[in-house]
Amino acid sequence: MEMVMEMEMVPAKPHGYSYEAALAASQKVNWRVEDIIGGDKRLDFSKPFMPESLARVESLDFLSRDEKRTLNQIRGNSYLCIFGVVEEFILPFLMDHARPLLSGDDYRIRALLQFASEEAKHIHLFKQFRREFEAGFGVDCAVIGPPEAIAQAVLAHDPLAVALAILQIEWMTQSHYLEGVKDDQDLDPQFKSLLKHHWMEEAQHARLDGLMVEALAEGRDQQGIEKAFEEYLEIGGFIADGLNAQTQFDLESFERATKRKLTDSEREKFVQVQTRANRFTYLGSGMTHPNFQAVLQSLSPELKKRIEEIAPLFC
Numbered sequence: 001m002e003m004v005m006e007m008e009m010v011p012a013k014p015h016g017y018s019y020e021a022a023l024a025a026s027q028k029v030n031w032r033v034e035d036i037i038g039g040d041k042r043l044d045f046s047k048p049f050m051p052e053s054l055a056r057v058e059s060l061d062f063l064s065r066d067e068k069r070t071l072n073q074i075r076g077n078s079y080l081c082i083f084g085v086v087e088e089f090i091l092p093f094l095m096d097h098a099r100p101l102l103s104g105d106d107y108r109i110r111a112l113l114q115f116a117s118e119e120a121k122h123i124h125l126f127k128q129f130r131r132e133f134e135a136g137f138g139v140d141c142a143v144i145g146p147p148e149a150i151a152q153a154v155l156a157h158d159p160l161a162v163a164l165a166i167l168q169i170e171w172m173t174q175s176h177y178l179e180g181v182k183d184d185q186d187l188d189p190q191f192k193s194l195l196k197h198h199w200m201e202e203a204q205h206a207r208l209d210g211l212m213v214e215a216l217a218e219g220r221d222q223q224g225i226e227k228a229f230e231e232y233l234e235i236g237g238f239i240a241d242g243l244n245a246q247t248q249f250d251l252e253s254f255e256r257a258t259k260r261k262l263t264d265s266e267r268e269k270f271v272q273v274q275t276r277a278n279r280f281t282y283l284g285s286g287m288t289h290p291n292f293q294a295v296l297q298s299l300s301p302e303l304k305k306r307i308e309e310i311a312p313l314f315c
Contacts, residue, residue, distance in 0.1 A: 019112075075277075077133045088150075093155055115208050125198070161231035168292050172285050213299075229303050229306070284315035
């Protein structure tokens with residue numbers, strides 16, 4: 001029996017990352033909120049904020065060019081505000097579950113504390129952005145919440161499940177910036193700057209969270225790993241429900257901003273297109289990221305196979 005149990009244990013598998021390297025990289029790119037927002041660093045509302053690969057406004061052919069830009073900016077506001085909501089459950093998770101790791105390795109201690117500090121800074125940045133957006137856009141745009149309730153729901157799950165959800169989000173931000181934002185010269189430079197600075201630090205967070213996934217998975221048998229994966233999927237379902245609500249909020253914000261009431265058929269197409277866009281933005285793009293899938297492969301090849309089957313539903 002002992003031999004069988006030993007064979008079923010899932011070994012921790014290295015990603016090739018280290019706490020020392022992550023800390024060094026974070027120290028090189030460290031920035032202050034005050035240096036990238038406020039004063040003369042203002043949003044340009046004559047330009048779109050989000051790449052079309054995420055915003056997906058062009059297929060809404062019943063909207064004018066200006067209306068598409070307005071919707072794009074609403075999506076940009078939702079994007080950063082939702083990241084603010086996400087950071088507010090990442091921070092307490094990190095503080096709670098990093099605590100047992102804060103011994104023995106000085107680089108690990110410093111890297112995880114730097115991780116927490118940067119997440120707190122991102123929350124500050126996104127709150128500052130929302131104030132600037134509301135002042136410049138002129139219409140209040142609702143965002144899902146409150147953050148505390150969302151955090152409570154997510155953090156009620158298995159810590160490994162939460163770590164996997166966070167890891168998916170961290171790698172998702174990398175693909176969004178590199179594949180959609182970085183080379184798009186039509187986007188507002190100030191909004192691009194916010195995404196760039198966020199991306200710079202999230203690159204290290206993805207690596208550190210990968211190391212946390214390893215630590216949380218270490219010593220678990222296959223059944224324990226699979227249970228955590230099921231709870232990760234539950235978190236995904238919870239997020240998907242929130243995104244459905246966000247699509248409705250964005251529709252209402254669009255009608256207030258444009259002072260235009262869409263017809264029933266237009267509203268139906270709006271919801272269909274934007275629900276799919278939101279699901280891809282926050283779920284599908286992370287589920288399909290090769291680095292996220294590599295972590296699942298290291299836990300169990302079956303988990304990678306399952307995410308490959310599920311991901312197309314969100315793309």
